[in-house]
Amino acid sequence: MKLLVTGAAGFIGSNFVRLVLDTDPTVQVTVLDALRYSGNxxxxxxxxxxxxxVRGEIQDRGLxxxxxxxxxxxxLVNxxxxxxxxxxxxxxxxxxQTNTLGVQVLLEAARKHGLERILHVSTDEVYGSIADGEFTEESPLKPNTPYSASKAGGDLLCRSHWVSFxxxxxxxxxxNTYGPYHYPEKLIPFFMVRLLSGKRVPLYGEGLQVREWIHVKDHASGIWTALNKGEPGQVYNVxxxxxxxxxxxxxxxxxxxGLDSTYVKKIPDPRQGAHDARYSMNASKLQALGWRPSTGFEDGLEDTVKWYCDNEEWWRPIVQNESYKAFVRAFYxxxxxDDL
Ligand SMILES: NC(=O)c1ccc[n+]([C@@H]2O[C@H](COP(=O)([O-])OP(=O)(O)OC[C@H]3O[C@@H](n4cnc5c(N)ncnc54)[C@H](O)[C@@H]3O)[C@@H](O)[C@H]2O)c1
Structure with missing residues (x-):
């Protein structure tokens, strides 16, 4: 297999490449990444x-x-x-630009070059929020933020390229994915680097939102299973x-x-209406291909805490970067x- 992985300088993509190289050393991997703020x-x-x-943008048709x-x-895995x-x-x-138009460029290129498979990595957030029960791959797409809407745009282009071409x-x-090498802006890594720096963490409201967590190794193995055993034209929840x-x-x-709740500062929810209350997915379609997650949440989270404690040389330069500080200032x- 000659595999192009786009976005592998980021969190899940890098863990995916690690898994591929460990699982099948005969795979020849090329990475295309623009090294945006979260890619290092x-x-x-x-x-x-x-x-x-190769450093570059997925929207760059020529490249x-x-x-x-x-x-x-x-x-190709995107x-x-x-x-x-x-x-x-x-x-x-x-x-x-990236999540919708970039996917269109990759799909056109896959068609032109007759790729055997292209796998597009998307998110449960395209389904929106669910109060009870779980989303299946047949659930309607009801994205609630510009992020999830742009991802849904990419998903729909994938569907149309299967049906049309x-x-x-x-x-x-x-x-929601957690584990090592996670850029420190989302809940777990953001809170980890703040707590390890002796700073308080901002909890949105009472923190009642429910997320369904998956360890990055399990997310990566789910993608690998879908790439090798999945049916073209299909969607798989991971x-x-x-x-x-x-x-x-x-x-x-x-x-x-070993810290107490004085390290938590409850703040008004900056996402307001855009904050989905709950996500939950049924992954039996992928499990039918033989995939099983293997990391218990508490064990995986304990390992992740340890990883951030042991790998300050990875995250410290990131949080000292001016653009990172500017984002934290702008949002929080x-x-x-004074806790900034
Ligand atoms: N993190 C999660 O919890 C989660 C959950 C479900 C799905 N996903 C999806 O998984 C994928 C990877 O997420 P992640 O958390 O690893 O993201 P990330 O932000 O850590 O990494 C994204 C990578 O893409 C690169 N990139 C951005 N724009 C680019 C462009 N135009 N051209 C080339 N490279 C570009 C960045 O430099 C970075 O290396 C995303 O599609 C995301 O929607 C993430």
Whole structure:
């Protein structure tokens, strides 16, 4: 297999490449990544000598064409994305550019070069929020933020390219993912780097939102299973059954670090109406292909806490970056005040 992985300098993509290289050393991996704010070469340092790296945008039609041709790519997995909901509330044009238009470029290129498979990595957030029960792959798409809407746009383009051109495309929709190498802006890594820096953490409201958590290794193995065993034209949910309220997750982090609730500052929910109350997915379609998640939530979270404690040299340069500080100021400045 000659595999192009886009967006592998980020969180899930880098963990996916690690898994592929461990699982099947005969796979030849090329990574295309624009190294946007959440993409770092340091995230790929351990496997960089074993892959080919090309820096560039997935919307760059000429470059994508050149990479597919030059490296005789047979399979493509797309992780490249603007991935943070909160940022999409500040400015969402780059979300549509990458998450929707970028997918269109990849689909056209896959068709032109006759790829055996293209797998597009998507999210449970395209379904919107669910009060009871779980989403299946047949549930309607009701995205509530510009981020999730831009992802849904990509998903629908995938569907249309299968129906119209029989491009062998598969879509996976993953749940909230946690684990090592997670850029410190989303709940778990953001809270970890703040707590390890002796700072308080901002909890939105009472932290009652429910998320279904999956360890990044399980998310990556779900994508690998779908790529190898999935049917073209199909969508596969990649979820685990770990539903937790955000405040439960925060309590767990505090207890692991021996801290108490004085480290939590409850702030008015900046997402307001855009904050989905609950996500939950049925993943039996992927399980029917033989996939099973293997990391229990508390064990996985304990390992993740340890990873952030042991890998300050990875996250410290990121949080000292001016653009990172600017985002934290823009989003939390008013609510965190002196705690910023
Ligand atoms: N993190 C989660 O909890 C989660 C859950 C479900 C699905 N997903 C999806 O998984 C995918 C990966 O998410 P992540 O958390 O690893 O994101 P991330 O932000 O950590 O990584 C995104 C990567 O894409 C690169 N990138 C961004 N725009 C690009 C462009 N135009 N061209 C080329 N590269 C570009 C970035 O440089 C970065 O390396 C996304 O599609 C996301 O929607 C994430």
């Amino acid at each position: 070469l340091s995230t790929m340092a351990d496997f960089l000598p074993r892959i080919r790296f 994508v064409d050149q990479v597919l041709r030059e490296y005789h790519v047979t399979h 992780f490249a994305a603007e991935s943070h909901n909160d940022r999409s509330l500040l400015d969402n044009s780059s979300f549509v 029989q491009t062998p495309v598969i879509v996976t929709r993953g749940g 979820g685990d059954v770990n539903e937790r309220q955000n405040r439960e997750v925060v309590d767990f982090l505090l207890s692991q670090l 400045g008013r609510s965190l005040g």
